[in-house]
Amino acid sequence: MIEVKNVTFSYYEESETDTKNNEPVPVALENVSLHISEGEFVSIVGRNGSGKSTLAKLLNGLIVPKTGVVTVAGMDTVNDETIFDVRKTVGMVFQNPDNQIIGTTVEEDVAFGPENLGVPTEEMHKIVAEAIETVGLTKFSKTEPHLLSGGQKQRAAIAGVIAMRPKCIVLDESTAMLDPIGRREVMSVIEKLNREEGITVILITHHMDEVAMTGRSILMNDGKISFDGTPRELFSNTKLVHDSGLELPQPAYLMELLGLDTGIISPEEAADKIASMLRGGNHVS
């Protein structure tokens, strides 16, 4: 559904090349290629400045590649005529909950997208109510956003995106500013959207337990993709994980301390593994 082909991006113009010391223009992304199919739940990880957010912004045409092509459902993001269809297809939730809520109440904010798309008023009321219900904020639909908790604000932002009926949602570190409860609320909403509505989710995050919930994990290093596979495979490679400035999810960390396979990333599996080993030990003694 999303196709990224040989994309290079820089926040500087070629002409801005440092004339003083002749350094090359810093590049945010270098020759990145990527294919994301419909219904996938993908996490993108990497240290700060590795190009994760740049990649996210390329996916809905907020920025366009210097070289290479990004296509969403067959539409090139460079094409001005289809750019709004691209943005309607790939919704985006940002990091700071306060800076992305436009409306003065939750329902008005959720209605912002449909208003821009020219959805008729009656239909809009239905869509907005549904979107708010999906994220579990029906009680708060007339509340002013600054009275909500961080998790509620991000859920409102997600509702604002799903009211546009997207096929894909990109979350750019949307859980980074939340407390553990807020994070759990947001993650359960995202998981539900992916599982029940079949919406493709691309989750950019620093939290490894969130990565463990996804089906595919992409690791970015210095503007390049250095790993693309399942989270299990990613965390099995402890050297790569540590070299990229990441941590292991807690169950995997425990496995590492025990000298076992760090590909075990869910608490249940870790418990089973330890239990079976203990049982095995009992047999011997």
Next chain:
Amino acid sequence: MKPAIGQYIPGNSFLHRTDPRIKILMTVIYMVAIMFIDSFIGYAASGAVLVAAVIASRLSPIYVLKSVKPLIFLILLTIVLNIFFYGGETLWAQFWIIKIYKEAILFSVKMALRILILVAGASLLTFTTSSIALTDGLERLMSPLEFIHFPAHDIAMMMSIALRFIPIFSDEATRIMDAQKSRGAEFDTGGLIKKVKGLVPIIIPLIVSAFRRAEDLASAMEARCYRGGKGRTRFKVLKFTWRDPLAFAIITALLVCIIVFSL
């Protein structure tokens, strides 16, 4: 957070439920009328209109009076200045070189009444109209001007975003002040100049953060397909009810009477 003129007080009265467009128009007409009025009968009549409106809003009159409170100093100053410097013919009193004329006193009392009625009338609008309804109403009222390329939609969007960010910035200002205080900054000691200087380390970070927020907000709006007012539908549609023509007719009739009688 202390609002400037009057904060919206939720309610369900006749005035609350009147269409914001009508209320804005009424307030404008009312203000213009007061500018024309130049007699005490006229002021009494417009005062009566105001009282009737307060009753129709079911607000406590104390709220409305409180809205005038911040202006007391300004009103007193107007009175004093006018008494001393507005000339006249009938001399009432003289101290040394200061002469007080009858006309001056009458004029300054009229000025004071004018300011009082104006402010009370305007705050009644903000008391009974939520900021959302207010910007909505303004946008609709200004929309005919779009034919001459007047950016009505953009102005309304800016206003509603500004209103939306007021609580965020006031929180942020408190946070920055706390941060500076915890590092030994003093805001409430020293003379006026020192106090003003003390504000600089609050205002600069606030402005920087405002720019960062603006950039984020712009991306968020773009990501949600914002492209100005063209082809946009509305979530909330303003509809006239029986109240609106009624309110409009009553107030217009009253004001015409006031102007005619007071000329």
